[in-house]
Structure formats: C-alpha cells, structure tokens
Amino acid sequence: MNQELTLSSRLPVYLYIEQVNNMFNRNRELIDTISTNFLCIDDQREYMRQLMASFEEIDASTPIKKQLEAYLLDLFSKKARPKTVKGDFSEIKLCNVSKDRVYVAPEKSDPEIEEITRQYPKITVCRADNVFEVLKPIPYEIGLTPGSTYNLPTIFAPFAKGSKSLGVIDPYIHNHRAVANLDSIASRTVYEKITIKCNDPAKLPSKDGKQISTVRFDTLIAKLRSRGSQVEVIYYDRIKHKERFILYDEVEIYIPGGLDNFDENGVFLNDGEGFYLIFRKRKIKL
Structure with missing residues (x-):
C-alpha cells in the first residue's frame, strides 16, 4: 500500500x-x-x-x-x-x-x-x-502462533507508508509490554498526529491494589512530542474492555488482546488458537 x-x-x-x-x-x-x-x-x-x-x-x-x-x-x-x-x-x-x-x-x-x-x-x-x-490485498490476515516472533513495525510498514497519522485503541496501553511495542511502532517515523484512546490509569488498580505506574507511558509520550508529533490521549468515560486497533490514514489493524500480548521482542504470548492480525480499510474514527 x-x-x-x-x-x-x-x-x-x-x-x-x-x-x-x-x-x-x-x-x-x-x-x-x-x-x-x-x-x-x-x-x-x-x-x-x-x-x-x-x-x-x-x-x-x-x-x-x-x-x-x-x-x-x-x-x-x-x-x-x-x-x-x-x-x-x-x-x-x-x-x-x-x-x-x-x-x-x-x-x-x-x-x-x-x-x-x-x-x-x-x-x-x-x-x-x-x-x-x-502487494498485500485489503482485507489481509496474518495468523498468530503462540511463541512465534512477529516484527510488528516491519509487518505494519506497507500499510503505514505515507500515513500522516497514527491512532491507537487499546484500553490497557499503559502495561509495560504494550508501551514497549507502541514505542517501536510510533517511533518508526514522525507522525503529524498521534491519538491514543485508552482507559484512565487512575481508575485501573494494579495487582497489589495500588495505582498502576505510568512512568514508561508518560516518558514515551514526552519523547514523541519532542520529535514534533502532536499527541492526544483520550480516556474512556468508564473502564472498558474494547477491541484493540492500530489506525493509519487508510488502514485499521485489529490486534487480538492488544500490544500487551507481544513481549518486547515481538513474541506472541497468548496460548490460545485462532488469533489473527486483521488489516482492513479504515472505517474507525477517533
């Protein structure tokens, strides 16, 4: 594309x-x-x-x-x-x-x-x-195998090329693995506008009952802004378990379980079956 x-x-x-x-x-x-x-x-x-x-x-x-x-x-x-x-x-x-x-x-x-x-x-x-x-046709699917490694920035590159915007829909984007993967995707080029829609971390208690840390996420947002991108973070009005997507100008990519389902090296961590990255012409608006 x-x-x-x-x-x-x-x-x-x-x-x-x-x-x-x-x-x-x-x-x-x-x-x-x-x-x-x-x-x-x-x-x-x-x-x-x-x-x-x-x-x-x-x-x-x-x-x-x-x-x-x-x-x-x-x-x-x-x-x-x-x-x-x-x-x-x-x-x-x-x-x-x-x-x-x-x-x-x-x-x-x-x-x-x-x-x-x-x-x-x-x-x-x-x-x-x-x-x-x-020439990857749209719609396009990639089956995900537990334990296999996927270089997400490289896989997304043909669909991201020429896009001026990057959108992220991931309620739990603050998790450390999700932040690491978002960093690798968002830092590949300088987007004019980056929009992230997620849950409010203040409303998401960690496993020990304390508020989850947003240090890594906040550091990434500061880095992206320093490179010249306009970054907007939008919170859901209440905690939601929405499907996860990466959005480019013309393409939306469904990510089963979100970016947190891949470790920092791109290994797919879910043990189940029937998971696919699905690429479609963009219909979602942020």
Missing part, C-alpha cells in the same frame, strides 16, 4: 485473458490492490503510449475492454507519479528509478523474470503466482 508501482503496459491484455480463460480469476482483487498504490509513468509519457497500444490487442466488442480502459486511465489520472528516464525508454528503467522498484508483470515468463532480476537485482517482480504476497 502507498508504494510506487510500475505496471506492465501489457497488464490489460493479461487481465482480459484471465477474464476469458479463468472463471476463478482474481482480477477485481488485483485491480483493487493496485489502486491503493501509486503508479509510475515517465515524464515523456512513452509508457502511456505503450499502455494504450496494448488495449488495441483486446477485441473491441468485449465490454471488459471499455471497462478496463476507463478504469485504468482514471486510476492513472489520480495516482500517477512521473519519473525521468534517461536514454531510451523501457519499463524496467522506469521501475528502476522509482522509490520502491516493484514491477507488476504477471504475464512475464520465468526466463523473462530471471533476466530482469539478473540485470536489476533490486527490482521486485510481481509474477502471477506471487503478486498478492508482494
């Missing part, structure tokens, strides 16, 4: 063939996933000329031609990222000057992909069999 992608100019032909020959095709999912990213074009618009030429290979009488052409052109008008390609134009050169160097070319054969990766080892090629591994 929010990556700079270079689409093969023959993608329309691939989608058309999939529509005709594969009743279980994932065209809609692929298009939806592409739409959550930015699309590279060259500033001389040679890429767009090649893209339009590929539409001419599709039977003009088929409805999908007009649908694809209208949708993709609208998408490029909203999501295009112009790049300067020196020398003769090629899609690979265009991809190589992009930030993320991701080439979406599901129609390419294995020998073609091997040659691309040999010449340009930093480019990631999205083949037909790995496109949804490289």
